Amino acid sequence: MSDIDLIKNKISIEELVSEYINIQKSGSGFTALCPFHNEKTPSFHISPSRQIYKCFGCGESGDIFSFIQKIDGLDFPQALNKLAQKAGVEITTHFNKENQNKRKKEKEGRLKILDIATSFFQINLLQNEAAKKYLKQRGVEERIIRKFRLGFALDE
Numbered sequence: 001m002s003d004i005d006l007i008k009n010k011i012s013i014e015e016l017v018s019e020y021i022n023i024q025k026s027g028s029g030f031t032a033l034c035p036f037h038n039e040k041t042p043s044f045h046i047s048p049s050r051q052i053y054k055c056f057g058c059g060e061s062g063d064i065f066s067f068i069q070k071i072d073g074l075d076f077p078q079a080l081n082k083l084a085q086k087a088g089v090e091i092t093t094h095f096n097k098e099n100q101n102k103r104k105k106e107k108e109g110r111l112k113i114l115d116i117a118t119s120f121f122q123i124n125l126l127q128n129e130a131a132k133k134y135l136k137q138r139g140v141e142e143r144i145i146r147k148f149r150l151g152f153a154l155d156e
Helices: 003-010 013-018 064-072 076-087 097-127 129-137 142-147
Strands: 024-026 029-032 044-047 052-055
Touching (some): 013 044, 064 076
Antiparallel strands (some): 024 029, 029 044
């Protein structure tokens, strides 16, 4: 069983949602005023058997993870970590902190490479009179070239 399934089995959607808003029993599920838009009559429905929610007013729907993401403004790894703590589950997937830090460093490395490549093509443009003349004819000013870091690839 995956970490996500384990967390879903330990946290019921109605208990989670009730920590944020008042819910009322309605048939086999629950209803409430939607926390994602203003309304006067409940259109937010929770289905414990399916472990999902759906608002028939604004269209928001999902499971415990998407609810936490939306209501707390988190991305999926942050929501996963928050719910794992709540459920007492240790994350073993690539969303744990150690792997997040590794992925962050890898991303920073890729961005650095892209920045170097961008600088290379910018220099090519600024040193190529024909390319600058073409952009000037098209109405692109030098301040725009610098602001948006436009570049030029030589035929070579």
